[in-house]
Amino acid sequence: MTRGLWTRETVALLLLAAYLPLMLFWLWFGGAGALAQLGLALLVVAVWHLVFMLVRAQPPSLAAISTALAIAMLAPEGLGAFRMVLGISFGVVMGELVFGGWGRNVVHPATVTLSFLGFGFPGFGWPGFDDPVAWAAIPAALIGVATGVMPLALFAGAGVVAIAAVLAGVLPDPVIFAGGIALVLLVADPVTSPATQLGRVTGGALYAALVVMFAMQWTGAAPVQIAVAAALLTSLVAPLLDEAALALWVAQRRRRHGRT
Amino acid sequence: MAVAISRAGLSPVFPSPPASPDIAEVQTEEAAVRPPVGARLHVTPLVSEGDLVAQGAAVACLRHAPDICFTAPIAGRIARMSLLPGKKLSEVVIFREANGGVERHATDRADMAGGLRALLQGAGVWPWLRRRPFGGMPAQDETPAAIVVMASDTRPLAPAPQSAVEGRDEDFARGLHALTRLTEGVVIVCGPVAPDLDHDRIRIVPRGGRHPQGSAGICIHQLCPATLDNPVWDIHAEDVAAIGALVETGQLPMTRLVHLAGAALREGRMVRTHPGADLRQLTQRIALPGPHVLMSGSPLDGHVAQWLAPRHRQVTVLPRGEAGPRPHWLIAALTRSVSGRPVIPSAALTQAFGGALPAVPFLRALGAGDEETATRLGLLSLLEEDVALADYVLAEGGTLMAQLRALLDRIRTEAAA
Numbered sequence: 001m002t003r004g005l006w007t008r009e010t011v012a013l014l015l016l017a018a019y020l021p022l023m024l025f026w027l028w029f030g031g032a033g034a035l036a037q038l039g040l041a042l043l044v045v046a047v048w049h050l051v052f053m054l055v056r057a058q059p060p061s062l063a064a065i066s067t068a069l070a071i072a073m074l075a076p077e078g079l080g081a082f083r084m085v086l087g088i089s090f091g092v093v094m095g096e097l098v099f100g101g102w103g104r105n106v107v108h109p110a111t112v113t114l115s116f117l118g119f120g121f122p123g124f125g126w127p128g129f130d131d132p133v134a135w136a137a138i139p140a141a142l143i144g145v146a147t148g149v150m151p152l153a154l155f156a157g158a159g160v161v162a163i164a165a166v167l168a169g170v171l172p173d174p175v176i177f178a179g180g181i182a183l184v185l186l187v188a189d190p191v192t193s194p195a196t197q198l199g200r201v202t203g204g205a206l207y208a209a210l211v212v213m214f215a216m217q218w219t220g221a222a223p224v225q226i227a228v229a230a231a232l233l234t235s236l237v238a239p240l241l242d243e244a245a246l247a248l249w250v251a252q253r254r255r256r257h258g259r260t
Numbered sequence: 261m262a263v264a265i266s267r268a269g270l271s272p273v274f275p276s277p278p279a280s281p282d283i284a285e286v287q288t289e290e291a292a293v294r295p296p297v298g299a300r301l302h303v304t305p306l307v308s309e310g311d312l313v314a315q316g317a318a319v320a321c322l323r324h325a326p327d328i329c330f331t332a333p334i335a336g337r338i339a340r341m342s343l344l345p346g347k348k349l350s351e352v353v354i355f356r357e358a359n360g361g362v363e364r365h366a367t368d369r370a371d372m373a374g375g376l377r378a379l380l381q382g383a384g385v386w387p388w389l390r391r392r393p394f395g396g397m398p399a400q401d402e403t404p405a406a407i408v409v410m411a412s413d414t415r416p417l418a419p420a421p422q423s424a425v426e427g428r429d430e431d432f433a434r435g436l437h438a439l440t441r442l443t444e445g446v447v448i449v450c451g452p453v454a455p456d457l458d459h460d461r462i463r464i465v466p467r468g469g470r471h472p473q474g475s476a477g478i479c480i481h482q483l484c485p486a487t488l489d490n491p492v493w494d495i496h497a498e499d500v501a502a503i504g505a506l507v508e509t510g511q512l513p514m515t516r517l518v519h520l521a522g523a524a525l526r527e528g529r530m531v532r533t534h535p536g537a538d539l540r541q542l543t544q545r546i547a548l549p550g551p552h553v554l555m556s557g558s559p560l561d562g563h564v565a566q567w568l569a570p571r572h573r574q575v576t577v578l579p580r581g582e583a584g585p586r587p588h589w590l591i592a593a594l595t596r597s598v599s600g601r602p603v604i605p606s607a608a609l610t611q612a613f614g615g616a617l618p619a620v621p622f623l624r625a626l627g628a629g630d631e632e633t634a635t636r637l638g639l640l641s642l643l644e645e646d647v648a649l650a651d652y653v654l655a656e657g658g659t660l661m662a663q664l665r666a667l668l669d670r671i672r673t674e675a676a677a
Contacts, residue, residue, distance in 0.1 A: 103602025
C-alpha cells in the first residue's frame with residue numbers, strides 16, 4: 001500500500017535540516033569547545049533514548065540530535081561534565097522520555113534541562129553569541145517554515161511584539177539575539193508549541209512579551225537566561241492557549257451553524 | 261453561505277497512465293449486488309438462484325424495512341445468492357442476459373414526499389444515499405437536516421462529476437428539486453460548476469480542486485455539520501441526475517462514469533458502467549503483466565474488491581508489492597513502537613484536512629479515544645474517507661481510519677442505549 005512521508009522521523013529530519021545553519025555557524029565560532037559540548041550532550045541524550053528503547057520499547061527519535069544541539073548551545077558555561085550529565089539526564093528523562101518519547105512530551109526536554117541547570121547551578125555564567133550565529137537563526141526559521149515543520153503563526157506573533165519593543169527601545173541587542181535563537185530552538189518546536197493557529201500567534205506574542213518584560217524588570221539576568229525562562233513559561237502555557245483557541249473556534253461554529 | 265474557492269488542501273500524486281478521452285459503455289458479464297461498504301444488513305431475498313431479473317428489479321429488501329430494496333444493476337439470471345449468518349447480505353451475483361428487460365417503477369406519487377421516498381427506496385436508490393453521523397444508508401423514515409450533493413470529487417484519480425452529468429442538466433435539476441422534497445432544510449450543491457437553479461432551498465457552493473475540498477465530510481463539516489439529532493445526507497451529482505431521470509421516466513439509469521487508473525495499468529480508461537461491475541473484466545485487457553491488486557475506490561480510501569462498490573466511481577489497480585524479508589530485530593525496535601505513534605504537527609497535516617478543523621487536537625482526541633473533544637471538533641460529520649488523506653500523509657497505514665470508526669461505533673452504541 002502506498003504511504004505518505006510525514007512520519008515523526010521525517011519531521012525530526014526536517015527540523016535538523018532547519019537547525020543546520022545555526023549549528024554550523026555556532027560550531028565555526030565555538031571551535032573545539034563547542035564540538036565537545038555537543039558531543040557530550042549527544043552522548044547522554046542518546047544513551048537515555050537507548051535505555052528507554054530497551055526497557056520501555058519506545059522507539060528513539062532523531063529529535064534527540066535537536067535536543068542535544070539546543071542544550072549544547074544554550075547551557076551555562078563551565079559546568080563540567082558531571083553537572084551537564086546530571087542536568088541533561090533530568091531534562092531528557094523527566095521532560096520527554098517518561099511521557100512516551102518525542103511527540104508526547106509537554107515541555108521541550110532542552111528547556112527543562114536548561115531551566116534545571118539554571119536553577120540548580122546559578123553561579124555559572126550563561127553563554128553569549130556572536131552576531132553571525134544569531135543571524136543564522138533567520139535561515140533556520142525560514143527553512144523550518146518553508147518545510148512546514150515550524151509554525152509561521154508563532155514567528156508572526158513573536159515578530160510583531162519584538163518589532164514593537166525594538167521600536168520602543170526596550171529590547172537590547174544581546175537579548176534579541178538570545179531570544180531569537182531560543183525562539184527557533186525551543187519555542188518553535190512543533191510538538192510543544194501550541195497546535196492551533198490562534199494559539200500559535202498568542203504563544204509567539206506571549207514569548208516575546210515575556211522576554212521584553214524580563215529584559216526590563218529582571219535585573220542581573222543574562223540574555224540566554226531570560227530567553228530560557230520565557231520559553232519554559234510559554235510551553236507551560238501552550239495547552240491553555242490551545243484550549244482557549246479551541247473554545248473560541250467551537251463558539252464561532254455554534255454561532256454560525258447552531259451546532260458544532 | 262457562499263464560500264470563496266480556497267487553495268487549501270493537498271494534491272497527492274499517484275502514478276497512473278493517462279486515460280484516453282473516449283468513454284466506453286461497458287456492461288460486465290457478471291455483476292454483484294452488495295451492501296454499502298462496511299454495512300451488515302439483514303435482508304429478505306426476493307428472488308432465488310436461477311431466476312431471470314430485469315435491470316432495476318428488486319433482488320432483496322431489508323428485513324426490518326421491506327420498502328428499501330436492493331436492485332439488479334444489469335438484466336440477467338441470478339447465479340449465486342450469498343448470505344452471511346443471520347441472513348445478512350453478502351452478495352448476489354448476476355450473470356448478464358440480454359433479454360432481461362428494464363424494470364419500470366410507478367412515478368405517479370413522486371410529486372409528494374412520501375411517494376418520492378417510496379419510489380427511491382423501491383428503485384434501489386436508497387443505498388446510494390449516505391447519512392452522517394456514522395455513515396451507511398439512511399433509515400426508512402429519516403428526515404435529514406440538509407442534503408449535500410457532491411458535484412466535486414478531489415480524490416486522486418477521481419473522475420470529474422461534471423463530465424458524468426454533462427448533457428444531463430434537466431435530469432440533474434429535476435433530481436435536485438426532488439431532493440428538496442426529502443428534507444425541510446437546504447440542498448447544497450458542492451462543486452466548481454453547478455446549474456443555474458431558481459429554488460430558495462437549493463444552494464450552490466463552489467469548491468477548490470485540492471483534496472479534501474471535494475470530500476463530502478469536509479463539505480458537510482464546513483457548511484452544515486451533522487449531529488445525532490441533525491443527520492445530513494450526501495449523494496453524488498450523477499446519482500442526482502439518475503433520480504431526475506427516474507422521476508421522469510420511471511426507469512433508473514444504472515450507468516455511472518468510472519475511471520480505471522493505477523500504476524499497474526498499461527493505459528487508463530474512462531468507462532460508463534454500472535454499480536457492482538466486475539473489476540476483473542473492466543481491467544482485463546489493460547492491466548500490466550504481473551501480480552496486481554484490484555481496488556474499488558481511490559488509492560487513499562479504496563478497498564480490495566472484486567466488484568465495484570455501490571457508491572464508488574474509481575477503480576485503482578496497483579502492483580502487488582513483494583513481502584520483503586523480516587527486518588533485523590534492532591531495526592524493528594528502532595522503527596516500531598508498542599503503542600500508536602504520536603502525531604507531530606506540520607503544515608502537511610493541517611492541509612490534509614484542508615484547514616477545515618484543528619487537525620492536531622482532533623487527531624490527538626482520536627488517538628486518545630476522547631469522544632467528547634472529537635465530537636466538539638466535528639467528528640460526527642466525518643467518515644473514514646475524510647481522514648484517509650491524513651492517514652496517508654502521516655503514513656499510518658489505516659490506523660486513523662480505524663480509530664475514527666471505533667470512536668463512531670462507540671458513540672452510536674452509547675446513543676442507542
